[in-house]
Amino acid sequence: MRREDGSVIEGLYAIGNTAANVFGTTYPGAGATIAQGLVYGYIAARDAAGA
Structure with missing residues (x-):
């Protein structure tokens, strides 16, 4: 995740539909973003976990 100024917020992640979607602006349907x-x-x- 990044702040408005572009700096990284360490340890904070966005996943699923909150993140940059691999489908771009298209949403193909329910379940498409589960993987x-x-x-x-x-x-x-x-x-x-520090792995």
Whole structure:
């Protein structure tokens, strides 16, 4: 995540539909972003655990 001035907020993540969506401005339907949420959630959890 970034502040309005562009600086990074360490340890704060956005996942799923809150993050930059891989589909751009298109939303193909319910469940389409589940894998994206799982992947980014996994990455955030590993970072939080210090892995």
